[in-house]
Amino acid sequence: MTTLNNRRNLSQQLILEHSKKPRHRGKTEIIHRSKCGDNPSCGDKIELTVQLNSEGNVIEDIKFEGEGCAISIASADLMAEALCGKSVTEALEMVLCFRGLMKGEAEFPSKLNKLNVFQGVAQFPVRVKCATLCWHTLRAALEVEGF
Numbered sequence: 001m002t003t004l005n006n007r008r009n010l011s012q013q014l015i016l017e018h019s020k021k022p023r024h025r026g027k028t029e030i031i032h033r034s035k036c037g038d039n040p041s042c043g044d045k046i047e048l049t050v051q052l053n054s055e056g057n058v059i060e061d062i063k064f065e066g067e068g069c070a071i072s073i074a075s076a077d078l079m080a081e082a083l084c085g086k087s088v089t090e091a092l093e094m095v096l097c098f099r100g101l102m103k104g105e106a107e108f109p110s111k112l113n114k115l116n117v118f119q120g121v122a123q124f125p126v127r128v129k130c131a132t133l134c135w136h137t138l139r140a141a142l143e144v145e146g147f
């Protein structure tokens with residue numbers, strides 16, 4: 001088995017694990033931002049809730065509810081995991097990075113490399129919408145009320 005195949009299998013395992021047992025399902029204790037998003041081409045629907053710090057510039061917690069395919073749920077769960085403790089500015093940069101990842105033009109740095117498991121999805125345009133749904137929703141949630 002080649003290294004590439006190993007990497008692909010590990011990605012699939014991680015996606016399955018996070019879709020079966022998401023750790024960030026639910027609603028944040030305090031809801032500063034919330035946004036629903038859907039991907040009609042697959043039937044994925046998620047609602048994100050975001051809790052910010054008192055200055056409103058750092059994400060303290062992020063949770064999601066909804067249903068969808070394994071990729072959309074795993075993406076939301078891994079996104080939530082990666083975003084806790086990040087500033088809003090960093091989060092918006094990560095949205096751009098994820099878009100780049102889906103175009104095969106960018107990769108997350110090593111401390112965020114779990115998010116690179118979605119690299120393989122970039123080959124399947126239909127699945128790209130599943131993987132990016134939560135990121136689009138997040139951007140809308142963070143920008144909708146302005147600063």
Ligand code: ZN
Nearest residue numbers: 042044069130
């Ligand atoms: Zn989907």
